[in-house]
Amino acid sequence: MKVSLFLTCLADVVYPASVGRSTVEILERLGCEVDFPKKQTCCGQPAFNSGFHKESREVAKHMIKTFESAEYVVSPSGSCTSMLHEYEKLFEDDLEWQVKAKELAKKSYELTQFIVDVLKIEDVGAEFNGNVTYHTSCHMTRLLGVKEAPMKLLENVKGLKFTELPFKQQCCGFGGTFSVKMVPISEQMVNEKVHHIEETEAEVLIGADLGCLMNIGGRIDRQGKSVKVMHIAEILNSRGEAG
Amino acid sequence: MGIKTSNEKFFDRVEKGINDSFMRKAVVEAQGRLEGRKTQTTEELGNWEDWRDLAEEIRQHTLENLDYYLEQFVENVSNQGGHVFFAETAEEANEYITSVVKDKKAKNIIKSKSMVTEEIGMNGALEEIGCNVVESDLGEWILQLDDHDPPSHIVVPALHKNKEQIRDTFKVKRQYDKSSDPTELALFAREQLRKDFLAAEVGITGCNFAVAESGSITLVTNEGNARMSTTLPKTQITVMGMERIVPTWKELDILVSMLCRSAVGQKLTSYITGLTAAKEEGDVDGPEEFHVVIIDNGRSKILGTKFQSTLQCIRCAACINVCPVYRHVGGHSYGSIYPGPIGAVLTPLLEGYDDYKELPYASTLCAACTEACPVKIPLHELLIEHRKDIVEEAGKTSFAEKLAMKGYAFAMSNPGVYRIGSKAAPSVIGPIAKGGEGKGPGPVKLWTQIRDLPEPTGESFRKWFEGRDKKGDKS
Numbered sequence: 001m002k003v004s005l006f007l008t009c010l011a012d013v014v015y016p017a018s019v020g021r022s023t024v025e026i027l028e029r030l031g032c033e034v035d036f037p038k039k040q041t042c043c044g045q046p047a048f049n050s051g052f053h054k055e056s057r058e059v060a061k062h063m064i065k066t067f068e069s070a071e072y073v074v075s076p077s078g079s080c081t082s083m084l085h086e087y088e089k090l091f092e093d094d095l096e097w098q099v100k101a102k103e104l105a106k107k108s109y110e111l112t113q114f115i116v117d118v119l120k121i122e123d124v125g126a127e128f129n130g131n132v133t134y135h136t137s138c139h140m141t142r143l144l145g146v147k148e149a150p151m152k153l154l155e156n157v158k159g160l161k162f163t164e165l166p167f168k169q170q171c172c173g174f175g176g177t178f179s180v181k182m183v184p185i186s187e188q189m190v191n192e193k194v195h196h197i198e199e200t201e202a203e204v205l206i207g208a209d210l211g212c213l214m215n216i217g218g219r220i221d222r223q224g225k226s227v228k229v230m231h232i233a234e235i236l237n238s239r240g241e242a243g
Numbered sequence: 244m245g246i247k248t249s250n251e252k253f254f255d256r257v258e259k260g261i262n263d264s265f266m267r268k269a270v271v272e273a274q275g276r277l278e279g280r281k282t283q284t285t286e287e288l289g290n291w292e293d294w295r296d297l298a299e300e301i302r303q304h305t306l307e308n309l310d311y312y313l314e315q316f317v318e319n320v321s322n323q324g325g326h327v328f329f330a331e332t333a334e335e336a337n338e339y340i341t342s343v344v345k346d347k348k349a350k351n352i353i354k355s356k357s358m359v360t361e362e363i364g365m366n367g368a369l370e371e372i373g374c375n376v377v378e379s380d381l382g383e384w385i386l387q388l389d390d391h392d393p394p395s396h397i398v399v400p401a402l403h404k405n406k407e408q409i410r411d412t413f414k415v416k417r418q419y420d421k422s423s424d425p426t427e428l429a430l431f432a433r434e435q436l437r438k439d440f441l442a443a444e445v446g447i448t449g450c451n452f453a454v455a456e457s458g459s460i461t462l463v464t465n466e467g468n469a470r471m472s473t474t475l476p477k478t479q480i481t482v483m484g485m486e487r488i489v490p491t492w493k494e495l496d497i498l499v500s501m502l503c504r505s506a507v508g509q510k511l512t513s514y515i516t517g518l519t520a521a522k523e524e525g526d527v528d529g530p531e532e533f534h535v536v537i538i539d540n541g542r543s544k545i546l547g548t549k550f551q552s553t554l555q556c557i558r559c560a561a562c563i564n565v566c567p568v569y570r571h572v573g574g575h576s577y578g579s580i581y582p583g584p585i586g587a588v589l590t591p592l593l594e595g596y597d598d599y600k601e602l603p604y605a606s607t608l609c610a611a612c613t614e615a616c617p618v619k620i621p622l623h624e625l626l627i628e629h630r631k632d633i634v635e636e637a638g639k640t641s642f643a644e645k646l647a648m649k650g651y652a653f654a655m656s657n658p659g660v661y662r663i664g665s666k667a668a669p670s671v672i673g674p675i676a677k678g679g680e681g682k683g684p685g686p687v688k689l690w691t692q693i694r695d696l697p698e699p700t701g702e703s704f705r706k707w708f709e710g711r712d713k714k715g716d717k718s
């Protein structure tokens with residue numbers, strides 16, 4: 001199976017190789033052939049969510065072109081994948097691009113969703129030793145509708161001691177530009193999230209969206225706390241490391 | 244009072260809210276309680292998603308045919324001797340209501356809970372002509388006693404107050420000398436209100452749903468005060484938003500059931516009151532004269548636009564009860580009698596962006612509201628629509644933001660530019676990643692006010708992938 005990786009701009013620009021690398025390695029181990037279209041950039045969500053739809057249309061067109069020949073597009077982000085599914089709304093008056101947008105949406109999956117729903121695999125043979133909890137990101141669960149896949153995969157990771165996060169359905173306060181436009185509110189939200197994470201006594205917080213992880217992890221670091229933040233791809237790619 | 248509840252700036256209100264620890268504790272408790280009960284009762288019902296589809300369909304159908312159903316309703320009220328007045332504006336509504344009251348030479352007015360009368364500022368208009376207007380909903384009564392403190396929630400208006408604060412208000416305003424025990428407080432309110440019920444010449448109610456096929460109005464309460472307000476006074480005035488119509492009792496049944504479950508997690512509230520026309524011969528109670536005031540006040544402007552679904556709202560507050568922003572800032576931060584997600588969508592539609600341009604941005608777009616809404620209003624999408632209008636039509640975005648977004652779009656659709664930027668990123672982030680409080684360019688400065696950034700250690704993904712490609716070591 002041929003898979004084109006949509007890395008997302010955060011994993012590309014802000015984070016070191018690890019998340020993308022893990023994604024590639026897992027997919028290859030599960031028998032996929034992975035390519036990385038070099039022209040890819042960002043899904044366009046910052047402009048879309050801020051109401052700059054003319055601008056996000058430009059970005060969307062670029063991304064549609066970049067992935068035009070892909071068989072499957074897989075991304076280590078629920079939020080950015082859900083944005084790819086929103087593209088058709090941008091082209092309500094432009095049938096040609098609307099059709100293309102729909103085609104992209106049809107073949108685009110978030111990583112865990114792809115593994116569970118398309119590859120039909122629930123055990124990726126990972127082992128990770130440590131106390132962990134999981135943050136369900138809002139766009140992944142509510143917009144993309146992926147709730148079960150990450151849990152199914154985590155259940156089969158050996159060595160994982162899992163505690164459910166209290167109030168897991170609550171947003172962490174990231175919200176893209178919200179995190180810089182509404183700093184005082186975002187601060188209260190992320191504080192509450194960090195508090196609940198601490199209640200679980202987990203050493204590692206796992207998430208499937210780097211936006212949330214950058215927000216929660218950034219707050220944890222600023223507060224000098226020791227909980228580590230890891231992307232689910234890194235966990236699924238583990239071979240017996242400890243948290 | 245009107246829709247606007249504060250002259251303070253948005254961020255000042257937010258700061259006040261965040262620092263109000265009593266309020267925040269009350270909100271967290273209330274959200275937990277209401278949301279928990281909602282989940283339980285909707286699960287009991289089963290097939291909740293099908294019910295939501297059905298409710299959406301009913302509301303959409305009604306709005307699509309609103310003129311027809313309104314006409315049918317008006318005709319049925321009139322045929323049974325009721326008086327109907329259609330008010331295009333708040334002023335027109337208040338003029339009519341005060342004229343009815345003057346005509347009756349009434350001084351004492353009793354009211355049951357109604358958001359729309361708050362919206363039009365009816366109490367103030369009646370007080371201006373010398374009336375004594377008493378709120379009979381316990382929460383509203385508390386707020387009224389407390390120097391007209393604005394509501395902070397559309398179902399539980401005094402949600403921001405704890406029982407000690409309520410005791411103190413009663414003490415100062417009504418010489419209450421008992422404890423803060425809720426039962427004692429409620430008993431006291433009941434005694435006090437009893438006199439007002441008996442003295443009232445006019446009763447004013449809101450309307451949860453008006454039934455077109457019979458010309459009836461219905462009220463959903465837990466305290467029974469709406470019944471007292473409609474059975475004792477000789478004249479009844481019901482004030483309703485023009486969208487509050489259901490075609491028949493069959494649809495009413497469905498929507499009431501969903502309203503009660505979504506609002507307070509009850510299968511049905513203690514009292515569901517249906518009233519048709521004034522007292523007839525042989526009736527033992529009820530008003531002798533019945534008026535319905537149907538309010539437009541900006542609603543017809545919303546009909547037929549991309550915001551039409553806003554009018555599907557049945558004011559259950561489920562969106563408010565799950566909102567993580569409301570949770571931390573409380574209702575008063577919105578500066579409107581309509582707070583939370585529905586408030587952030589509805590208020591700018593009714594009042595414009597001038598005073599409320601921040602509201603559409605006071606959301607992470609987490610979509611908890613959209614998921615909770617029993618009539619499937621896509622609230623978070625409507626917030627984006629507002630943002631779009633603010634950018635494209637209202638011209639209320641700063642030059643800097645416009646420029647930034649243009650630059651963003653340029654970089655993101657030109658991979659060469661994007662690559663230059665991303666190669667530079669580590670050198671920008673590196674020095675400020677840890678503890679760089681308020682440091683960095685543009686929005687990064689705002690980010691680092693409260694958070695660190697990931698440290699740019701090790702090679703980038705692109706480098707790793709390229710290196711691997713060269714070595715040809717794909718496993």
Ligand code: SF4
Pocket residue numbers: 505555556557558559560561562563585615616617618619620622
């Ligand atoms: S928008 Fe939906 S959830 Fe919110 S109050 Fe209205 S009906 Fe209830």
